[in-house]
Amino acid sequence: MKIAVLGGDGFVGWPTVLHLSDLGHEVHIIDNLSRRWIDTELGVQSLTPMDSIQERCRIWYELTGRRLHFHLIDIARDYQILRQWLADHKPDSIIHFAEQRAAPYSMKSDRHKVYTVNNNVNATHNLLTAMVETGIDAHLVHLGTMGVYGYSSVGAAIPEGYLDVEIENLEGEKKGLEVLYPTKPGSVYHMTKSMDQILFQFYAQNDGLRITDLHQGIVWGTHTEQTQRHEQLINRFDYDGDYGTVLNRFLIQAAIDYPLTVHGTGGQTRAFIHIKDSVKCIELALDTPPAAGDRVKIYNQMTETHRIRDLAKLISDMTGAKIANIANPRKEAPENDLIVKNDQFLALGLEPTTLAEGLLDEVVEVAKKYAHRVDRSRVRALSAWTKDIANRVETDPEGKRLKSVS
Amino acid sequence: MKIAVLGGDGFVGWPTVLHLSDLGHEVHIIDNLSRRWIDTELGVQSLTPMDSIQERCRIWYELTGRRLHFHLIDIARDYQILRQWLADHKPDSIIHFAEQRAAPYSMKSDRHKVYTVNNNVNATHNLLTAMVETGIDAHLVHLGTMGVYGYSSVGAAIPEGYLDVEIENLEGEKKGLEVLYPTKPGSVYHMTKSMDQILFQFYAQNDGLRITDLHQGIVWGTHTEQTQRHEQLINRFDYDGDYGTVLNRFLIQAAIDYPLTVHGTGGQTRAFIHIKDSVKCIELALDTPPAAGDRVKIYNQMTETHRIRDLAKLISDMTGAKIANIANPRKEAPENDLIVKNDQFLALGLEPTTLAEGLLDEVVEVAKKYAHRVDRSRVRALSAWTKDIANRVETDPEGKRLKSVS
Ligand SMILES: NC(=O)c1ccc[n+]([C@@H]2O[C@H](COP(=O)([O-])OP(=O)(O)OC[C@H]3O[C@@H](n4cnc5c(N)ncnc54)[C@H](O)[C@@H]3O)[C@@H](O)[C@H]2O)c1
Ligand SMILES: NC(=O)c1ccc[n+]([C@@H]2O[C@H](COP(=O)([O-])OP(=O)(O)OC[C@H]3O[C@@H](n4cnc5c(N)ncnc54)[C@H](O)[C@@H]3O)[C@@H](O)[C@H]2O)c1
Numbered sequence: 001m002k003i004a005v006l007g008g009d010g011f012v013g014w015p016t017v018l019h020l021s022d023l024g025h026e027v028h029i030i031d032n033l034s035r036r037w038i039d040t041e042l043g044v045q046s047l048t049p050m051d052s053i054q055e056r057c058r059i060w061y062e063l064t065g066r067r068l069h070f071h072l073i074d075i076a077r078d079y080q081i082l083r084q085w086l087a088d089h090k091p092d093s094i095i096h097f098a099e100q101r102a103a104p105y106s107m108k109s110d111r112h113k114v115y116t117v118n119n120n121v122n123a124t125h126n127l128l129t130a131m132v133e134t135g136i137d138a139h140l141v142h143l144g145t146m147g148v149y150g151y152s153s154v155g156a157a158i159p160e161g162y163l164d165v166e167i168e169n170l171e172g173e174k175k176g177l178e179v180l181y182p183t184k185p186g187s188v189y190h191m192t193k194s195m196d197q198i199l200f201q202f203y204a205q206n207d208g209l210r211i212t213d214l215h216q217g218i219v220w221g222t223h224t225e226q227t228q229r230h231e232q233l234i235n236r237f238d239y240d241g242d243y244g245t246v247l248n249r250f251l252i253q254a255a256i257d258y259p260l261t262v263h264g265t266g267g268q269t270r271a272f273i274h275i276k277d278s279v280k281c282i283e284l285a286l287d288t289p290p291a292a293g294d295r296v297k298i299y300n301q302m303t304e305t306h307r308i309r310d311l312a313k314l315i316s317d318m319t320g321a322k323i324a325n326i327a328n329p330r331k332e333a334p335e336n337d338l339i340v341k342n343d344q345f346l347a348l349g350l351e352p353t354t355l356a357e358g359l360l361d362e363v364v365e366v367a368k369k370y371a372h373r374v375d376r377s378r379v380r381a382l383s384a385w386t387k388d389i390a391n392r393v394e395t396d397p398e399g400k401r402l403k404s405v406s
Numbered sequence: 407m408k409i410a411v412l413g414g415d416g417f418v419g420w421p422t423v424l425h426l427s428d429l430g431h432e433v434h435i436i437d438n439l440s441r442r443w444i445d446t447e448l449g450v451q452s453l454t455p456m457d458s459i460q461e462r463c464r465i466w467y468e469l470t471g472r473r474l475h476f477h478l479i480d481i482a483r484d485y486q487i488l489r490q491w492l493a494d495h496k497p498d499s500i501i502h503f504a505e506q507r508a509a510p511y512s513m514k515s516d517r518h519k520v521y522t523v524n525n526n527v528n529a530t531h532n533l534l535t536a537m538v539e540t541g542i543d544a545h546l547v548h549l550g551t552m553g554v555y556g557y558s559s560v561g562a563a564i565p566e567g568y569l570d571v572e573i574e575n576l577e578g579e580k581k582g583l584e585v586l587y588p589t590k591p592g593s594v595y596h597m598t599k600s601m602d603q604i605l606f607q608f609y610a611q612n613d614g615l616r617i618t619d620l621h622q623g624i625v626w627g628t629h630t631e632q633t634q635r636h637e638q639l640i641n642r643f644d645y646d647g648d649y650g651t652v653l654n655r656f657l658i659q660a661a662i663d664y665p666l667t668v669h670g671t672g673g674q675t676r677a678f679i680h681i682k683d684s685v686k687c688i689e690l691a692l693d694t695p696p697a698a699g700d701r702v703k704i705y706n707q708m709t710e711t712h713r714i715r716d717l718a719k720l721i722s723d724m725t726g727a728k729i730a731n732i733a734n735p736r737k738e739a740p741e742n743d744l745i746v747k748n749d750q751f752l753a754l755g756l757e758p759t760t761l762a763e764g765l766l767d768e769v770v771e772v773a774k775k776y777a778h779r780v781d782r783s784r785v786r787a788l789s790a791w792t793k794d795i796a797n798r799v800e801t802d803p804e805g806k807r808l809k810s811v812s
Contacts, residue, residue, distance in 0.1 A: 079520050110539040114485050117531045118524075121601070125523045133516040135793075154581035156573045165571040165588075167562040170745065175560035179588035182571075183604070184611075191608045195527070195601045198589070202597045205590075206737055207792060331612055339576065386613060387541075 002026045002089065003286070004138075006075055006127070007097030009053045010035055011236050012143065012219055012278055016095065018226035018233065019279045020286075021066045028089065029053065030082075031098065032074035034119070038105070044243075044378050046236035047252065047370045048222065059232045076122040083130040086138075093286055094131075096142045098123050099192065103147070104329070104383035105242040106189035113188045120192035121199075128203040137210070139289035141282060144215045146271045146302055148194045150184035151336040158340045161213070161298025186332055187385070200296045208292040212285045216278065217271030217302030217340075220247040221358055222366045224276050235275070237366060239374065241381035247272065247355075249379065250312060254321035255367035256374050259402065261381070263328035266309030267335030271302035274353035284348045300342045303352035314355070319363060327396035331385035408432045408495065409692070410544075412481055412533070413503030415459045416441055417642050418549065418625055418684055422501065424632035424639065425685045426692075427472045434495065435459065436488075437504065438480035440525070444511070450649075450784050452642035453658065453776045454628065465638045482528040489536040492544075499692055500537075502548045504529050505598065509553070510735070510789035511648040512595035519594045526598035527605075534609040543616070545695035547688060550621045552677045552708055554600040556590035557742040564746045567619070567704025592738055593791070606702045614698040618691045622684065623677030623708030623746075626653040627764055628772045630682050641681070643772060645780065647787035653678065653761075655785065656718060660727035661773035662780050665808065667787070669734035672715030673741030677708035680759040690754045706748045709758035720761070725769060733802035737791035 008017045008029030021027045031053065039045055051059070057068040075082050075098050099120040100106065106116040124142070131138060149158050163181045166174040180201060183194040196213070203209045227235045238244045239252040250260050273281075281301045290297040312323050328334075380402060384390035393399060414423045414435030427433045437459065445451055457465070463474040481488050481504050505526040506512065512522040530548070537544060555564050569587045572580040586607060589600040602619070609615045633641045644650045645658040656666050679687070687707045696703040718729050734740075786808060790796035799805060 079516075083516070110485075110489070110535045113535045114528075114532060118528055121527050122520075122524055126520060129516045129519045132792075154573050154583055155575035155577070156581065157576060163571070163573070165569070167560050167569070169561035170563060171561070175562065177560055177588075182583075182585035182588070185604070185608055186612075188608070191604060194604050198591070198597060198600050198604070202591055202594070206592075386538075 001092040002028070004028045004030055004089065004091040004094045005097065006030045006094065007099070009033060010097055011238065012275065013097040014056070015224040015227050015235055015275055015279050016282050017068060018060065019224060019283065021060065021068055022064070022226050023283070028069045028071060028091065030071045030073050030075065030085070032072060034074070034100070042240065042242060044240040044375065045373070047239050047373055048234045048237045048366070049373070050234065050236050051232045056233060059230055063230055075126055076119045079126045079130065082126055083133055086130050086136055087134045090136050091138050093139045093141065094127070095282060096124065096127060096140060101189065102243045103187035103189040104381055106187055107385050108242070108383040116188050117192055121195055124196045124199050128199055128209065131209055132203065132207045137292070139210045139212065139286070141212045141214065141285050142196065142200065144193045144196060144213045145190060146215050146217050146300060146340065147187070147190040148183040148185050148197065148215065149181065150186055151269070151333070152339045155337060156339070158300065158338070160300050160341055160344055161215070161296070186330070204294070204296045210290050210292055210294070212290065212297045212299070214281065214285060214299050214301040217273045218245045218247065219275050219278050220245065220272055221275040221353070221362055224279055237370070240378040242383060246270065246308060247311060250315045251362055251367040252371070252374060253379060254315050254319040254363065255371040256376060257321070258376060258379055259322040259324035260312045260316060261402065262309055262312050262323055262325050263330065264325065264334045266312060266325065267307060268332060269305050269307050269336055269338040271305045271338060271340055272355065273302045274358055276353050277303055277350060280350060281345050284345060284350065288348065299344050300340050301345065302340055302342055304355060305338050305340060306355070314359070318360065324398055324402060326399045326402065327393045329381055329384040329389060329393045331389060407498040408434070410434045410436055410495070410497040410500045411503065412436045412500065413505070415439060416503055417644065418681065419503040420462070421630040421633050421641055421681055421685050422688050423474060424466065425630060425689065427466065427474055428470070428632050429689070434475045434477060434497065436477045436479050436481065436491070438478065440480070440506070448646065448648060450646040450781065451779070453645050453779055454640045454643045454772070455779070456640065456642050457638045462639060465636055469636055481532055482525045485532045485536065488532055489539055492536050492542055493540040496542045497544050499545045499547065500533070501688060502530065502533060502546060507595065508649045509593035509595040510787055512593055513791050514648070514789045522594050523598055527601055530602045530605050534605055534615065537615055538609065538613045543698070545616045545618065545692070547618045547620065547691050548602065548606065550599045550602060550619045551596060552621050552623050552706060552746065553593070553596040554589040554591050554603065554621065555587065556592055557675070557739070558745045561743060562745070564706065564744070566706050566747055566750055567621070567702070592736070610700070610702045616696050616698055616700070618696065618703045618705070620687065620691060620705050620707040623679045624651045624653065625681050625684050626651065626678055627681040627759070627768060630685055643776075646784040648789060652676065652714060653717060656721045657768055657773040658777070658780060659785060660721050660725040660769065661777040662782060663727070664782060664785055665728040665730035666718045666722060667808065668715055668718050668729055668731050669736065670731065670740045672718060672731065673713060674738060675711050675713050675742055675744040677711045677744060677746050678761065679708045680764055682759050683709055683756060686756060687751050690751060690756065694754065705750050706746050707751065708746055708748055710761060711744050711746060712761070720765070724766065730804055730808060732805045732808065733799045735787055735790040735795060735799045737795060
């Protein structure tokens with residue numbers, strides 16, 4: 001297959017590119033490298049020393065004889081260029097990772113909110129319009145997030161995309177109706193993914209586009225079989241307060257003797273998936289496209305859920321790290337359940353890498369190995385969801401202590 | 407009250423501006439005049455001879471001694487200017503009309519799709535972000551559309567915004583949950599309003615913004631009490647295939663001896679409201695804002711529903727016009743029910759202007775009076791929802807005949 005990977009220079013994109021190339025597909029990376037620019041903006045860098053995309057592609061070719069094609073395109077801003085690219089290359093499948101993906105970054109300031117909405121909505125919509133306009137019949141696989149749903153508010157499991165509801169008609173009869181499972185996004189970033197859903201629903205219905213939307217949990221881990229083949233193929237690893245996801249940040253905190261920063265009671269439950277499984281799920285999704293005219297195919301792409309305080313305990317037991325309960329910069333309920341169905345990927349043969357097996361490797365192979373590259377001052381999550389909360393976070397005595405320790 | 411009317415130069419905006427000014431409010435119009443530019447792009451013009459916004463404001467001042475303040479701002483592109491304006495003027499209420507509002511225009515080409523999404527989503531989101539950032543505690547009233555819902559697919563009435571559903575939890579108990587009534591938008595334009603809903607939900611929940619969303623039916627009619635006070639205060643009236651809404655187009659067709667163009671069997675049902683009632687509803691909504699922390703208040707702003715073929719019959723009976731059933735450029739079911747609740751506005755005292763009373767006035771006072779200004783070649787709706795449909799519309803023998811007649 002000829003596959004276009006939009007956002008193929010990113011944390012999930014790069015290992016996906018290598019995995020698909022390894023399977024023998026012709027892989028094209030489209031990326032505007034905005035994520036690298038954001039590193040510059042924030043003055044942070046990947047924990048792992050990461051090469052340029054051009055260099056990475058060169059190394060992969062030397063190692064395997066397989067070419068990766070890199071195209072610098074901003075899919076949110078350069079609609080015409082994207083359309084021309086699709087018309088010229090006619091990929092069989094398109095994997096769309098190309099969005100601003102950090103909730104804290106999306107809440108940093110009004111400028112960051114505006115950027116995130118503008119970038120993500122236009123990226124997805126430009127792609128859909130260009131697919132229709134060029135008439136290519138590609139299967140689109142998009143990365144969404146479990147976070148669009150908020151939480152299991154009534155103790156029910158979150159199904160894979162759709163909900164059957166009953167509506168009473170004028171004659172007083174109850175009629176069944178299938179609807180998109182209602183979303184309640186908790187940040188501007190998550191909100192954009194909720195809007196993406198509406199875009200997909202429309203373009204599948206109006207234009208018969210074949211779309212798979214993967215509602216992914218938080219990805220943890222760094223290496224995949226392919227990224228480990230050469231030092232310079234290493235995947236990025238974000239540990240900073242904006243882009244570092246919770247588990248990766250705990251690992252780094254443990255490695256540099258910084259207390260594990262648990263927000264509030266740590267009662268929020270989140271869904272997780274290892275990077276190896278994430279890449280595998282994308283392969284499985286590519287292999288089972290919906291038919292034209294089908295509704296959007298939605299999977300929950302996660303393998304386990306954990307409460308934050310339990311994760312902190314796990315890592316603390318493993319490493320001896322202290323735990324600090326600090327003010328939560330996010331606006332969310334202090335305790336939340338999250339129960340998720342993931343039957344579809346299990347049925348397709350996914351064999352999850354569990355935290356229990358994979359975690360120690362990460363501590364030794366990644367966190368400890370690169371701990372000398374950590375900037376301690378960037379470890380705390382400080383982007384607050386509202387100005388009131390920002391105030392609370394600023395004046396939190398425990399948080400202050402962490403700042404001065406660091 | 408100090409009221410900012412975003413999109414105050416438009417078809418619904420202008421009469422709203424005059425109505426609110428007449429009630430004694432301090433009214434500020436913010437508009438980028440894009441609608442006038444689109445007239446230029448399409449080579450069409452308002453049926454009614456419409457003055458510049460500056461001239462209109464001057465006439466109103468001469469007539470009433472009340473000042474209208476006009477500010478040329480593109481709220482989708484100029485976030486910083488919008489924010490500064492809000493910080494400087496601190497309006498008590500904001501009415502948001504400023505979006506690209508024609509479904510056919512939004513489906514014209516890929517460029518028009520991209521423009522509509524970009525303009526509408528960024529307009530609404532910039533406004534919300536700027537309201538949060540400046541900390542002004544204004545009540546936001548937004549114009550949405552009934553069209554986000556598609557149709558009453560199970561013969562049930564469409565409630566005002568919310569639906570109670572039952573979800574089975576892990577213990578097998580059914581639990582109630584209130585959700586946004588699920589949307590199924592039928593065009594790129596309607597899709598943007600469906601996305602607006604998600605923006606509102608988030609900003610009401612995260613930032614306590616007070617938001618009212620009016621899901622409006624198709625507006626018909628031209629004059630209000632205020633626009634009739636002077637020739638140069640006249641409202642715009644769109645009759646072209648892109649911006650002309652169905653009833654206004656039938657009126658013009660009748661006035662110029664052009665057959666009433668009914669798409670397919672004309673079995674689609676649509677919701678309607680007279681411009682006078684639209685303006686009144688906005689006043690009522692302004693008077694009853696939600697409290698901070700409340701969910702978004704959603705009204706269905708319409709007063710009657712009709713099947714297109716029944717409307718055509720009504721106008722044909724009244725004027726003697728012929729009816730032509732032609733290929734439908736839209737992608738929709740040939741026959742559709744639409745049953746809508748509008749209890750909230752009725753409870754607030756709205757007294758609807760019915761089609762039965764208002765229609766003849768429109769024929770005489772508007773359609774016949776300005777018929778000489780009509781460009782017959784622009785009367786048909788030609789923007790097709792897909793390329794296949796465009797083909798069908800092009801080759802429709804009845805449609806061809808209309809083209810040569812015109
Ligand atoms: N990492 C996670 O834990 C996680 C969890 C759930 C969902 N996801 C989703 O998976 C996808 C990939 O996540 P990631 O962690 O690899 O993110 P990332 O930020 O590392 O990668 C995204 C890539 O997209 C590129 N990009 C962004 N906007 C673009 C544009 N307009 N044009 C072209 N390229 C653009 C960036 O430069 C970057 O290389 C995202 O959509 C994200 O929302 C990630
Ligand atoms: N007319 C109807 O039948 C109808 C029905 C349902 C809902 N609505 C909604 O009511 C609102 C007003 O409708 P209308 O018929 O008056 O439309 P209109 O096109 O006549 O007016 C919209 C106004 O907004 C302005 N505008 C658009 N984008 C802008 C931007 N980025 N910055 C500043 N100004 C901008 C335009 O210049 C125009 O003056 C729209 O949001 C529409 O979706 C209208």
